[in-house]
Amino acid sequence: MVRIERPRGTRDLLPDEMERRRSVESIFRRVVDRWGYGEVKTPTFESLDLFTIKSGEGIIDEIYAFVDKGGRQMALRPELTAPVMRLYVESFQVSAKPCKLFYFDNCFRYERPQKARFREFWQFGVELIGSDQPEADVEVIALAVEILSSVGIEGELRVGNLDIIKSIIKGLSSVEQACIMRLIDKNDIVGLEDYLKEIKAPDPLSENLLSLIDLKGRDALEEALKITGDLPELDRFSRTLELLDALDVEYIVDLGIARGLDYYTGMVFEIYSDKLGAENQICGGGSYRLAHLFGGRDTPSTGFGIGFDRVMEICNPPLRKTTTLYLVSFDDTRTEAMKIAQKLRKHTRVHIDVMNRKFKDQLRHANTIGADFVLIVGKDELESGKLTLKEMRSGEQELLTLEEIIERVEE
């Protein structure tokens, strides 16, 4: 017999873990609801084109792609921004702006699995569509920060801006620009220097670029101003940071972050945790333009995706404690016991023997599964109209009516 194994990079999620995940999920949902975002769900697979148009070369070779029986090129979604924007173009283009959407779904990437990196993983994210104002950028950042802090995660927020970098290299070809952005994203400074020499970029450009991406922290903006001169993008970025300050959102300016996906335009941000291993980014986002690529009008948007599995690695969500009742019965009282169990399930969690175990073994089993109470439904009890409720922890028991029992277990 061949044992079928779980596909590489995937996980089975067992009841305890699912309970933790549902707890975090419901906290996240509550936050985005308070901010007025509506949930959307898109298909698990889409046309391959949706992801190859603008997500960048990087994503193509890690996509789960296949040809369906009709000969169509399809792909399991590697991320959700593109699908949500496709959905937006189809359904929300003429709706009131801004359009505020959130999602929580699984994504697939063909990568080498390691700590907090899987081939099937979950993303919780939002897209704020229709505004290119700093206020929109700030709302999205602040929301990301609040979602994470709602489960006790205080990550390191880094905020950057691609417009500023792009203003310096706008004279270069688009291929050269893309290549430069990729090297910046990789933080490959040596590679970047080599590349600038290779394409014979003018010296001032190279110098400016290299010093710009090196800017980090408080003074970054002023320094950038010295390098680039007055730029409208700089003003906007300044306003963004001002608003973050006003909201007491802590951040580090980092003009060296570039993001792996090619569709980002202006503001970009990433949130890191020091509690994870090599895969320490728990959130990434920024402003982008995608709608026009999917047949819609050119529309500014801002969004982020949170790596849900990474969040689960580092947080301890509150778990709801439900009183567990184990109903012990005998051959001659089984039917009645099952009826009683049905009634009690309206009030709490109830187990009943389905193994035809003997009395003592039922009790033993109630103990091993951690039942809070055992309710004994025997002939004597049924005749008296009361049932024996035993508290497992203390071992104390008493005869009570069904109503009294309900009152007790609902406490």
Add this chain to the structure above:
RNA sequence: GCCUGGGUAGGGUAGCUGGACAUCCUAUGGGACUGUGGAUCCCACGACUCGGGUUCGACCCCCGACCCAGGCCCCA
């Protein structure tokens, strides 16, 4: 795709530079035990990741694959 370290019952382990039915703990199911759990005892269940090679003989040595953990890369 690359690097490092690993794969023995459901979980945890012992055995090994080759020798008979692979050790123990735990979990699970049953019994001792006819209406009072956690203990104890007994029984059952259940594994050498897979495929080659070397050998009279491989869990052990060699090669490869697969999978796992961690790192590179990339990302969430």
